[in-house]
Amino acid sequence: MVHFRAWRVHEKDGQFQGSIDMMTQDQLPEGEVLVRVSHSSLNYKDALSASGNKGVTREYPHTPGIDAAGVVESSTVPAFHAGDRVIVTGYDLGMNTDGGFGEYIRVPAAWCLPMPESLSGAAAMSYGTAGLTAALCVDKLLRMGLAPDQGPVLVTGASGGVGTVAVELLARLGFEVVALSGKHDEAGRLKQLGAIEIVDRAVLETSKRPLQRGSYAGAVDTVGGTLLAELLKVIRPGGAVACCGMVGGIELPTTVFPFILRGISLLGVDSVEIPLADKQRIWEKLSSEWRCPQTEQGARTIGLESLGPALKAFLEGHSRGRVVLAHQTETA
Ligand SMILES: NC(=O)c1ccc[n+]([C@@H]2O[C@H](COP(=O)([O-])OP(=O)(O)OC[C@H]3O[C@@H](n4cnc5c(N)ncnc54)[C@H](OP(=O)(O)O)[C@@H]3O)[C@@H](O)[C@H]2O)c1
Structure with a gap:
């Protein structure tokens, strides 16, 4: 036995x-x-x-x-x-x-x-569910028509598993990536991954105003909660946010204004229960044109x-x- x-x-x-x-x-x-x-x-x-x-x-x-x-x-x-x-x-x-x-x-x-042929077990698991989720977020944003010339894209929880892969992948695809992080000592690594700017998490503080200046064309959000609500206020008209996480909470205390005054789309991302064929399509990309060398080596x-x-x-x-x-x- x-x-x-x-x-x-x-x-x-x-x-x-x-x-x-x-x-x-x-x-x-x-x-x-x-x-x-x-x-x-x-x-x-x-x-x-x-x-x-x-x-x-x-x-x-x-x-x-x-x-x-x-x-x-x-x-x-x-x-x-x-x-x-x-x-x-x-x-x-x-x-x-x-x-x-x-x-x-x-x-x-x-x-x-x-x-996929070109991936070792170690390389596949350097992405794992976190990398698959990051790639699904990026895929949904691209399908909504998000393109690098529309402006910067924000990634929240940037130093975490989903966040780091999202930063590297978006940068590789030519986006200006702004990383939102609570860890000052991660700035160097996030820049290496391709972020052009690191913004302190505290900057997206709860404000009473229903909308703020629209600064980002899109976002990948791994945090949820009040941070996601604040994030929706700073997305430019027509922009989109891919929402996949809840480390900051499960409530979403927002208003309808980002949606009805700016036409923003909130895109839910699930990497767990989706059909196997959808997972396979993303794994094929991660093993070829979406490969993230720093994720694999780091x-x-x-x-x-x-x-x-x-x-x-x-x-x-x-x-x-x-x-x-x-x-x-x-x-x-
Ligand atoms: N939808 C799906 O299918 C799916 C799949 C995978 C993961 N997820 C979810 O995605 C989220 C991230 O997963 P992960 O594996 O990347 O986790 P992780 O490695 O722990 O990263 C989360 C990051 O979020 C930030 N953070 C932590 N606590 C926070 C707080 N209280 N408020 C604001 N930011 C906080 C930190 O980054 P900074 O210090 O840089 O801000 C942390 O490194 C989790 O909620 C997970 O359950 C969902």
């Missing part, structure tokens, strides 16, 4: 604690495809799962990890064969299905994407033993860039 390591979260007396446990494959859920995971990555949702957020994970013990890249060990469906390289992100992975913080996952075939790689503190940093708003979890040496 194959034993493997997994970072499991246990609930005891209302407290949630992670530990590296030994598991066997028969402890994994039912599923068509058994994957030996080479890499996972860290996302805000993993930190919620690890801290006992029942909106994300209902029952413990549980293995978080909403992302996984690896090699198919066995499959009960003809679409996948042993040795195929795959990416699995989102759906229920890492939420109520044991996820990528274990060395093996067993999942429905409908969750598995063939890994991701920090950790092992299972460092997961606890790395996840805590997300909840405290201290996370920076992308963090990849490496399980073992890739063989394919």
Whole structure:
């Protein structure tokens, strides 16, 4: 029987604690495809799962990890064969299905994407769900007609996982990117990624006015809450905001004025439950013309033993860039 390591979260007396446990494959859920995971990555949702957020994970013990890249060990469906390289992100992975913080996952075939030829498992997970989400935001803005000559684009939560990929990708596509960040010491890195200006998060303070001077043609927002409400006030007429996150809160205390007086579009972005074909289209772009070299080279790689503190940093708003979890040496 194959034993493997997994970072499991246990609930005891209302407290949630992670530990590296030994598991066997028969402890994994039912599923068509058994994957030996080479890499996972860290996302805000993993930190919620690890801290006992029942909106994300209902029952413990549980293995978080909403992302996984690896090699198919066995499959009960003809679409996948042993040795195929795959990416699995989102759906229920890492939420109520044991996820990528274990060395093996067993999942429905409908969750598995063939890994693009040109990506290694480590490179794929340097993007992970955060990179996929950033790219989906950019894709939606482009489909709305946003173009570099229309003016600067703002990225909020710029030093985080989604934010850094959004900054690099937009800059590569020729946009003037303004990065909104609460971390002064990240300015150098954000400029390296391609931001032309770093704006302190505190600048978008709550104002009583329903609209402010329109400064940005568009925005990628990872924060939500009052910050998103303030952001809507500074978008130019006809502009668009892609909204994907909630680190700053789930309420949106806005008025209808940005929408009815300036024709601004608020575009919702979900990277979790969208059809697999939509994920595949974006992964193909990230592995070719949308490739972000700094994201791939700059991701920090950790092992299972460092997961606890790395996840805590997300909840405290201290996370920076992308963090990849490496399980073992890739063989394919
Ligand atoms: N819709 C989807 O499918 C989807 C997919 C992936 C992620 N998300 C969501 O997107 C958000 C970002 O995810 P992530 O993985 O990039 O997280 P992350 O790495 O923790 O980045 C979030 C960043 O937001 C800023 N921030 C943190 N706390 C804040 C606060 N209280 N107020 C304002 N800004 C704050 C920080 O950047 P600065 O210090 O630079 O401001 C932080 O680095 C999360 O809410 C996540 O759940 C959604």
